[in-house]
Amino acid sequence: MVKNRSESRDPDVLGQTGPRVLEARRENLPIGISVAVAIALVIGFVNAYLHLDVGRAQTIVFWTSLAAFTVTPFIIRRTRSIELGAGLLVLASIGPIFVPAYHQGGLQSPYLVWFVVLPVMASLFLGLRLAVFSGLVAVTGYTAFYALELTGNLPAAPVEGAAFSSFFNLVLAASFGTFMGIATNRSARRATLDLEVLRTDLVRKVVDLEDSETRKSAILDASLSGIVSCDSQGCVTEFNPAAERMFGFTRSEALGRNIAELFIPKGMVETHKKGFARYLRTGETRILDTVVEVVGKCADGREIPVELLVQRIRLQGPPQFTAYLRDLRQQRLAEATLRRREEELQRSQRLEGVGRLAGGIAHDFNNLLTIIGGYGESIATETDSESSTHEEATEIVKAVDRAAMIIQQLLAFSRRQDLKLEDVGLSQLLRDFETTLSTIVPPHVELVMDLEEATWHVTADAVQIERIVMNLALNACDAMEQPGTLSISLHHVGIDADDAWRPDHIEAGLYARLDVIDTGEGMSADVLARVFEPFFTTKPPGKGTGLGLATTYGIARQCGGHIDIQSSVGNGTKVSVYFPKAVGGETRSSLAVLGATRGERATILLVDDESSIRKTMSMQLQKQGYDVIEAADGEEAVNVAMAPGVRVDLLVSDVVMPRKDGPAVAAELIKVFPQMKTVLMSGYSERLSSEFDQILPDVEFLVKPLRMKDLTETVARLLAARSEYR
Numbered sequence: 001m002v003k004n005r006s007e008s009r010d011p012d013v014l015g016q017t018g019p020r021v022l023e024a025r026r027e028n029l030p031i032g033i034s035v036a037v038a039i040a041l042v043i044g045f046v047n048a049y050l051h052l053d054v055g056r057a058q059t060i061v062f063w064t065s066l067a068a069f070t071v072t073p074f075i076i077r078r079t080r081s082i083e084l085g086a087g088l089l090v091l092a093s094i095g096p097i098f099v100p101a102y103h104q105g106g107l108q109s110p111y112l113v114w115f116v117v118l119p120v121m122a123s124l125f126l127g128l129r130l131a132v133f134s135g136l137v138a139v140t141g142y143t144a145f146y147a148l149e150l151t152g153n154l155p156a157a158p159v160e161g162a163a164f165s166s167f168f169n170l171v172l173a174a175s176f177g178t179f180m181g182i183a184t185n186r187s188a189r190r191a192t193l194d195l196e197v198l199r200t201d202l203v204r205k206v207v208d209l210e211d212s213e214t215r216k217s218a219i220l221d222a223s224l225s226g227i228v229s230c231d232s233q234g235c236v237t238e239f240n241p242a243a244e245r246m247f248g249f250t251r252s253e254a255l256g257r258n259i260a261e262l263f264i265p266k267g268m269v270e271t272h273k274k275g276f277a278r279y280l281r282t283g284e285t286r287i288l289d290t291v292v293e294v295v296g297k298c299a300d301g302r303e304i305p306v307e308l309l310v311q312r313i314r315l316q317g318p319p320q321f322t323a324y325l326r327d328l329r330q331q332r333l334a335e336a337t338l339r340r341r342e343e344e345l346q347r348s349q350r351l352e353g354v355g356r357l358a359g360g361i362a363h364d365f366n367n368l369l370t371i372i373g374g375y376g377e378s379i380a381t382e383t384d385s386e387s388s389t390h391e392e393a394t395e396i397v398k399a400v401d402r403a404a405m406i407i408q409q410l411l412a413f414s415r416r417q418d419l420k421l422e423d424v425g426l427s428q429l430l431r432d433f434e435t436t437l438s439t440i441v442p443p444h445v446e447l448v449m450d451l452e453e454a455t456w457h458v459t460a461d462a463v464q465i466e467r468i469v470m471n472l473a474l475n476a477c478d479a480m481e482q483p484g485t486l487s488i489s490l491h492h493v494g495i496d497a498d499d500a501w502r503p504d505h506i507e508a509g510l511y512a513r514l515d516v517i518d519t520g521e522g523m524s525a526d527v528l529a530r531v532f533e534p535f536f537t538t539k540p541p542g543k544g545t546g547l548g549l550a551t552t553y554g555i556a557r558q559c560g561g562h563i564d565i566q567s568s569v570g571n572g573t574k575v576s577v578y579f580p581k582a583v584g585g586e587t588r589s590s591l592a593v594l595g596a597t598r599g600e601r602a603t604i605l606l607v608d609d610e611s612s613i614r615k616t617m618s619m620q621l622q623k624q625g626y627d628v629i630e631a632a633d634g635e636e637a638v639n640v641a642m643a644p645g646v647r648v649d650l651l652v653s654d655v656v657m658p659r660k661d662g663p664a665v666a667a668e669l670i671k672v673f674p675q676m677k678t679v680l681m682s683g684y685s686e687r688l689s690s691e692f693d694q695i696l697p698d699v700e701f702l703v704k705p706l707r708m709k710d711l712t713e714t715v716a717r718l719l720a721a722r723s724e725y726r
Contacts, residue, residue: 030072030073030076030082030086030089031072031073031077031085033089034070034072034073034085034089035069035073037069037089037092037093038066038069038070041062041065041066041096042066045062057099058099058100058103061095061096061099062095062096064092064095065092065093065095068088068089068091068092069089071088072085072088072089072092073085087133090134090137091137094137097141098141098144101141101145102145102148102154102155103155220238220240220241221240221241223240224242224326225242225324225325225326226240226242226243226245226246226247226306226323226324226325226326226327227239227240227242227323227324227325228240228243228263228322228323228325229313229320229321229322229323230259230320230321230323231318232280232318232319232320233258234258234259234260234276235256235257235258235259236254236256236257236258236262237255237320238255239251239254239255243325246296246304246306246325246327247262247263247296247297247298247299248298248300249262249299253299260272260273262297263296263297264296264297265295265303268295280319287308287310288310288311288312289309289311290309290310291307291309292307292308292309293305293307293308293328294306294308296325304327304328304329305327305328305329305332306325306326306327306328307325307326307328308323308324308325309323309324309325310322310323310324311324337501340501341503365403365705366404366703366704366705367612367613367704367705368705369400369403369404369704369705370613370617370704370706371610371612371613371616372396372400372705373396373397373404373706373707373708374613374616374617374619374620374708375396375616376393376394376396376397376400377393377397377620377707377708377709378616378619378620378708379393380393380394380397397707400705403705404705421459421460421461421559422459422460422461422582423457423458423459423582424457424458424459424460424461424462424465424579424582425457426454426457426458426460426465426490426512426514426579427451427452427453427454427490429462429465429466430449430451430469430488430490430514431449431451433469434447434449436470437469437470437473437488440470440473440474440477441477441486442477444482444484445476445477445480445483445484445485445486446483446484446485447486447488448485448486448487448488449488450487450488450489450490451488451489451490452489452490452491452492454492456492456510456581456582457581457582458511458512458559458579458580458581458582459559459560459579459580459582459583460559460561460579461559464555464559465579467551467555468514468551468552468555468556468577469488469516471548471551471552472516472548472552472575473486473488473516474548475548475549476516476517476520476573478539479518479521479522479572479573480518480519480520481520481521484518484520484572485517485518485519486516486517486518487515487516487517487518488514488516488517489514489515489517490512490513490514490515491512491515492510492511492512492513493510493511493512493513494509494510494511495508495509495510495511496508503562505557505562506560506561506578506580507560507580509580509581510580510581511561511578511579511580511581512578512579513576513577513578514576514577514578514579515575515576516574516575516577517572517573517574517575518572518573519572520572520573521569521570521572522567522568522570522571522572522573523538523565523567523568523569523573524568524569525568528565528567531549531565532549532550532553532563533550549565552575552577556577556578556579559579559580560579560580561577561579561580562577562578563575563576563578564576602626602627602649602650602719603626603627603628603629603646603648603649604621604626604627604628604629604648604649604650604651604652604715605629605637605640605641605648605651605652605653605669606618606621606628606629606653607630607631607632607633607634607636607637607651607652607653607654607657607662607665608632608653608657608681609632609633609657609658613654616708617652617708617711618630620708620711620712621652621711621712621715624715624716626715629641629646629648633657633658633659633660634653634657634658634659634660634661634662634664634665635660637653637665637669638665638668638669641669641672641673642672647673648669648672648673648676649673649675649676649677649719650676650678650679650715650718650719651665651669651676651677651678651679652679652681652711652715653665653666653678653679653680653681654680654681654682655680655681655682656682662680662682663680666678666680666699677699677700677718677719678699678700679699679700679701679711679715679718680699680701680702681701681702681703681704682701682703682704700714702714
């Protein structure tokens with residue numbers, strides 16, 4: 001039985017076992033006394049009946065008391081009231097003690113010994129109130145006998161049997177005292193066992209409670225969600241580490257304080273208090289057991305988005321609540337990053353399409369400009385310099401040059417221009433360029449340079465970097481009609497693979513970040529979304545082509561970097577251009593540097609799929625005294641060159657052609673004519689580096705639209721070098 005009680009895991013059983021055992025022991029004691037006194041009463045009455053003259057009054061007292069002693073156990077079991085049963089015992093004992101003592105000499109009667117035994121027993125087993133009650137009964141009895149004796153109203157004690165009656169009562173009292181002592185000892189031992197059971201149960205409950213608290217603390221500490229509990233007054237009773245990290249309060253700072261003053265933004269405090277009071281009053285709730293998104297207040301006053309679930313703790317008494325909170329800042333950041341990347345992807349795809357279109361258009365326009373410029377140069381060369389025709393032809397050539405610059409900007413945007421990618425010391429380059437910038441910055445704009453030094457260089461085209469800085473500085477100055485500041489700074493940063501903002505087109509690593517910041521009017525979100533589109537501009541007509549940022553975008557991407565713009569209306573604009581750290585010291589690709597020597601008569605194979613370009617170039621080359629063989633594509637060029645009796649001294653070919661491109665033609669003919677020189681032409685050169693690696697190193701490249709003068713000078717220089725080699 002003890003084992004079963006101690007091992008019970010039911011808290012109700014554990015809480016009720018000890019009191020129930022003690023209550024049963026207390027009930028058994030008055031019941032046992034009732035039974036023992038009833039037996040003693042019967043024995044005494046029988047003895048008196050046999051040896052004494054028992055009167056009617058004594059008989060009535062006997063049966064009344066016996067009935068009371070007999071009924072008392074049932075009353076105790078029925079009512080569970082030990083005090084009531086013990087009180088009946090005391091009252092029922094008055095008659096059996098008082099009546100014999102009255103007839104046997106009053107205060108000299110041995111029966112009065114029981115008036116001493118009753119208070120002692122009551123004090124030991126039945127509690128203070130019953131002991132006092134028994135003592136009052138005893139004092140009252142002694143007082144009554146004393147008064148009767150003083151007034152002489154006591155009858156004479158019967159002589160016969162008085163000694164035996166005294167002996168019997170004294171022995172009975174001694175026996176009863178012994179019995180009660182034994183009962184007290186056994187009861188004490190049982191009480192000790194019961195207390196041990198209680199102690200064991202209590203220790204087990206304490207251990208279980210400590211285990212429960214340890215598990216709860218571990219769960220609270222390990223939880224990634226903030227957990228905050230409060231009582232019916234809204235005061236914090238639990239505050240876990242995740243909540244500490246979320247709101248910036250320590251647990252000791254939060255405990256006992258009202259959640260309204262800790263976590264609720266000022267504008268929502270009254271709404272919270274009204275809702276809390278309404279629930280306590282009516283049970284009506286809008287957020288209980290429902291996941292909602294709310295705004296929380298941190299220790300430093302910042303407001304953060306949180307996901308909230310409030311549940312009531314099912315305990316007796318006033319309601320208590322636990323709130324589970326999840327910080328949504330990272331989720332919001334991830335969502336914003338995802339939206340930004342989607343927008344970046346869409347913009348990149350849109351710009352990529354526009355870039356391909358621009359590159360294709362640039363190629364075609366370069367061919368047209370080559371034709372127009374060629375005829376313009378021819379007319380200008382053949383006419384008198386003082387004639388209007390010469391002047392008009394010169395204007396045509398100048399217009400072609402301006403158009404060629406726009407084409408180059410389109411090629412830069414589409415990342416199809418040929419860049420001289422090399423190691424560039426960016427801080428020194430910008431420091432050297434500061435003087436140039438100072439001349440273009442208007443007086444009302446203050447130029448501030450903050451250039452961080454670094455031990456490593458970047459991969460870029462130095463000329464194009466100056467072009468980028470010039471474009472960005474001019475745009476910034478145009479945006480500041482009022483006095484303002486143009487800040488140009490350089491920082492060296494690392495970009496990790498897991499950086500949320502990192503675009504997909506740049507690799508993780510070290511980058512130099514060029515920041516150009518103005519204090520102008522800024523841009524709206526609609527303008528910012530289209531800022532890299534070619535020919536898009538917010539400037540008045542005639543103030544800009546809309547190619548500055550588009551060109552910057554293309555150059556940054558072609559260098560392996562990235563450009564980012566942050567702006568809002570009224571807050572100025574920040575443009576950040578990232579250039580990757582250089583990994584080698586060699587120059588990847590460069591445009592040909594042309595000399596100027598006169599050529600000799602030689603055979604030139606001219607290949608271009610545009611007949612007008614072939615005609616214009618052929619005419620110019622023939623004027624220089626060269627024999628020109630024309631071909632419309634790569635296959636035709638190879639067939640013509642392989643014809644008997646044909647010798648090719650120099651190949652002039654377009655790069656991109658149907659059937660067979662220029663680099664492939666050069667690679668095939670150089671095997672037949674080892675001393676042949678090659679000039680390749682193209683409106684853009686996205687395949688230039690890879691193709692040139694497959695050909696002999698003495699290959700020149702000309703960018704369309706080209707000047708006929710550049711063509712003839714290049715041809716002359718290459719043929720002169722060929723003659724010296726021979």
